[in-house]
Amino acid sequence: MKLFVLKLLALLFISFGTLHASAAPVSAESMSAHQEETYQTKPFSEMVGGFLKSTGVNAILNPDPNEVGAHGEEMSDFHKSWGRVLMILVTFLLFYLAIKKGFEPLLLLPIAFGGLLANIPVANIAGAHGFLGVIYNMGLSNEMFPILIFMGVGAMTDFGPLLSNPKTALLGGAAQFGIFGTLVGAVALSQMGFVDFTLQQASAISIIGGADGPTSIFIATKLAPELLGAIAVASYSYMAMVPIIQPPIMKALTTDAERKIKMTTLRHVSRLEKLVFPVMVLVLAIAVLPASTPLIGAFMFGNFLKESGVVERLNDTLQNALINTVTIFLGLGVGSKLAANEFLVPDTMFIMALGIVAFSVGTASGVIMAKIMNLFPGHKVNPLIGSAGVSAVPMAARVSNKVGMEYDRTNMLLMHAMGPNVAGVIGSAVAAGVLISLFQ
Amino acid sequence: METNLVIEGFKFMGLGMGTVFLFLIILIVMMNFMSTIVNKFFPEPQPNETTRANTQNKNKKVVAAVTAAIKHHRS
Numbered sequence: 110m111k112l113f114v115l116k117l118l119a120l121l122f123i124s125f126g127t128l129h130a131s132a133a134p135v136s137a138e139s140m141s142a143h144q145e146e147t148y149q150t151k152p153f154s155e156m157v158g159g160f161l162k163s164t165g166v167n168a169i170l171n172p173d174p175n176e177v178g179a180h181g182e183e184m185s186d187f188h189k190s191w192g193r194v195l196m197i198l199v200t201f202l203l204f205y206l207a208i209k210k211g212f213e214p215l216l217l218l219p220i221a222f223g224g225l226l227a228n229i230p231v232a233n234i235a236g237a238h239g240f241l242g243v244i245y246n247m248g249l250s251n252e253m254f255p256i257l258i259f260m261g262v263g264a265m266t267d268f269g270p271l272l273s274n275p276k277t278a279l280l281g282g283a284a285q286f287g288i289f290g291t292l293v294g295a296v297a298l299s300q301m302g303f304v305d306f307t308l309q310q311a312s313a314i315s316i317i318g319g320a321d322g323p324t325s326i327f328i329a330t331k332l333a334p335e336l337l338g339a340i341a342v343a344s345y346s347y348m349a350m351v352p353i354i355q356p357p358i359m360k361a362l363t364t365d366a367e368r369k370i371k372m373t374t375l376r377h378v379s380r381l382e383k384l385v386f387p388v389m390v391l392v393l394a395i396a397v398l399p400a401s402t403p404l405i406g407a408f409m410f411g412n413f414l415k416e417s418g419v420v421e422r423l424n425d426t427l428q429n430a431l432i433n434t435v436t437i438f439l440g441l442g443v444g445s446k447l448a449a450n451e452f453l454v455p456d457t458m459f460i461m462a463l464g465i466v467a468f469s470v471g472t473a474s475g476v477i478m479a480k481i482m483n484l485f486p487g488h489k490v491n492p493l494i495g496s497a498g499v500s501a502v503p504m505a506a507r508v509s510n511k512v513g514m515e516y517d518r519t520n521m522l523l524m525h526a527m528g529p530n531v532a533g534v535i536g537s538a539v540a541a542g543v544l545i546s547l548f549q
Numbered sequence: 550m551e552t553n554l555v556i557e558g559f560k561f562m563g564l565g566m567g568t569v570f571l572f573l574i575i576l577i578v579m580m581n582f583m584s585t586i587v588n589k590f591f592p593e594p595q596p597n598e599t600t601r602a603n604t605q606n607k608n609k610k611v612v613a614a615v616t617a618a619i620k621h622h623r624s
Binding site for chain 2: 276290293295299312379390532535539542544
């Protein structure tokens with residue numbers, strides 16, 4: 110052993126002495142010599158002590174001063190120690206909500222578990238080389254996963270109810286007021302000095318009002334990636350709470366007579382109409398707002414495959430295998446943003462508060478829009494379907510149906526509410542396009 | 550001069566809601582137009598009247614049965 114090291118040193122000496130020696134072999138040799146030297150036999154007690162220092166308990170009790178966050182940023186001692194414990198408890202709460210309360214478990218469970226993994230000390234799973242970090246960089250930082258989800262959602266969407274009663278699309282438009290109303294609210298809050306949101310951050314938060322998970326994630330990664338975790342969690346948990354948030358607002362804004370309005374039966378929509386529709390929307394998007402075409406294009410691609418009726422296999426993959434696979438990755442990737450140093454900040458609280466305001470304003474403006482439409486001649490619209498203008502397909506439509514049935518058992522609003530519901534998806538994609546185009 | 554963010558917010562709102570409504574109103578017009586064209590020039594072959602009436606009757610029966618079942622369940 111000693112002989113070998115001595116030989117190496119002699120070689121080094123010679124190569125330093127030689128004028129023509131190149132630099133590369135020198136560094137390689139000195140490296141290997143260094144590696145030989147670092148491993149020394151240690152007494153067992155020291156080994157145990159070293160191992161104990163690498164445990165999670167020690168990492169939480171004595172935060173490592175040199176540790177940095179997933180993106181190389183400074184972390185406070187709180188975020189390295191008890192903040193992590195607190196976040197792990199938060200993910201347990203999310204587990205409870207997803208499993209016991211049925212809050213959008215398909216996404217909330219992967220998100221929560223990703224959050225749990227992201228808060229593990231030492232392992233650095235959410236870092237650039239941890240698997241959560243890899244997933245994040247693979248499909249979230251470049252906005253890929255939300256787009257893929259949109260394809261699957263497109264393949265699951267039936268535009269029939271909208272095509273048979275086109276004017277209900279206005280309800281889906283009105284509900285986007287939730288987005289822009291909240292935008293004003295968020296910038297007003299920062300103007301008053303409560304928080305410090307930039308216009309980009311405020312826009313990313315307000316898109317929660319569109320009640321559209323993939324759109325929220327798309328916009329958040331584009332405009333304010335640092336807020337992604339909070340925005341996604343707010344967005345999905347409020348979407349899950351649609352049946353709790355919406356009915357009181359709907360009931361407060363309508364009279365008994367309005368809630369009992371019966372709508373005319375939907376006419377039959379031919380296959381050709383359904384086939385032309387996605388292309389038509391895309392052409393319109395190209396003409397009016399190309400910035401919205403990534404979202405609308407993916408959405409309409411999925412829908413076009415479905416309505417074409419000749420690619421059943423692709424349609425099936427989009428609706429099932431692809432969307433399920435991407436949902437797992439999307440959830441875990443978003444979960445990586447639940448690391449304590451990114452989530453346990455005062456901003457999160459404001460995002461949660463603004464999110465619920467966005468939802469409520471969207472619901473209310475949809476209902477009010479339906480009432481305005483009833484002032485004009487023509488077939489009356491039951492204002493209860495206005496609330497379905499917030500996307501949240503098909504939850505919001507089901508809520509309209511349920512509230513309608515409470516007042517008149519024979520009043521089936523489900524299919525009528527699907528019209529504004531899918532128009533809401535288009536509406537929030539357009540709103541997202543406007544926000545993107547404003548910041549380009 | 551410090552930029553007033555709230556005024557910026559309202560500008561965003563005006564432009565955003567304007568675009569959303571413009572988009573959807575054009576879409577409504579196009580949908581109506583497209584449906585007229587499609588139904589006029591490419592009508593779907595209609596199933597003949599008797600089968601239609603039959604299925605409607607069946608549907609009514611199903612609805613009646615379901616309603617009765619629900620009533621029974623709730624009472």
